[in-house]
Amino acid sequence: MIRKAQANDHARIVRLYRDVAAVPNGIARTPGEVNDAYVSGFMHKAEADGIELVCEQDGQIVGEIHASRVGIACLAHLLTDLTIAVAPQAQGQGVGRRLFRALLDEVTDNMPYITRIELFARESNVRARALYASLGFVEEGRLRARVNNAQGEAETDTIMGWLRP
Numbered sequence: 001m002i003r004k005a006q007a008n009d010h011a012r013i014v015r016l017y018r019d020v021a022a023v024p025n026g027i028a029r030t031p032g033e034v035n036d037a038y039v040s041g042f043m044h045k046a047e048a049d050g051i052e053l054v055c056e057q058d059g060q061i062v063g064e065i066h067a068s069r070v071g072i073a074c075l076a077h078l079l080t081d082l083t084i085a086v087a088p089q090a091q092g093q094g095v096g097r098r099l100f101r102a103l104l105d106e107v108t109d110n111m112p113y114i115t116r117i118e119l120f121a122r123e124s125n126v127r128a129r130a131l132y133a134s135l136g137f138v139e140e141g142r143l144r145a146r147v148n149n150a151q152g153e154a155e156t157d158t159i160m161g162w163l164r165p
């Protein structure tokens with residue numbers, strides 16, 4: 001079931017992000033960097049001025065996606081700070097695609113003021129980037145040596161953008 005996140009999902013989202021962070025080179029944070037404050041921060045931002053969806057299966061939150069606006073007039077059309085995470089045991093089963101599709105549907109139908117969505121993905125995260133491209137995101141830039149991988153080597157990051165059709 002895909003639904004909007006609620007405040008009482010917090011603990012389960014912390015657990016999800018720790019599990020996802022334990023697999024290197026996916027989301028930017030390590031498990032130790034996934035703390036209550038980090039998750040509260042993006043949940044509050046999404047609730048105040050953005051969007052957050054979760055996928056719940058048998059009482060577990062197995063996937064989450066969020067994005068929010070920056071809060072200044074010149075970027076009022078932009079949804080950014082986007083992260084998607086699917087539990088390792090639930091990956092490859094269509095959860096990520098369904099979550100992202102639901103976010104795009106919500107933006108298309110109910111957030112007419114949003115005309116651009118952007119995200120960052122490591123160049124090596126081929127799987128995630130293929131998913132984003134299939135949903136209409138276009139690679140707009142390569143940021144050399146921007147992000148370190150789990151081996152401590154600097155990697156190229158990419159920025160991808162979606163424009164309202």
Ligand SMILES: CC(C)(COP(=O)(O)OP(=O)(O)OC[C@H]1O[C@@H](n2cnc3c(N)ncnc32)[C@H](O)[C@@H]1OP(=O)(O)O)[C@@H](O)C(=O)NCCC(=O)NCCS
Nearest residue numbers: 026027084085086091092093094095096097121127128131
């Ligand atoms: C990237 C991520 C969100 C994708 O979610 P998912 O539920 O695993 O993906 P889906 O099952 O919906 O598959 C989406 C696409 O990924 C690709 N894919 C799925 N499983 C794959 C696998 N085992 N190997 C390679 N590609 C695969 C396919 O292209 C698939 O497209 P399709 O629907 O046409 O078959 C998820 O794997 C994840 O959370 N990864 C770790 C965190 C991360 O990297 N987040 C993104 C940071 S930018």
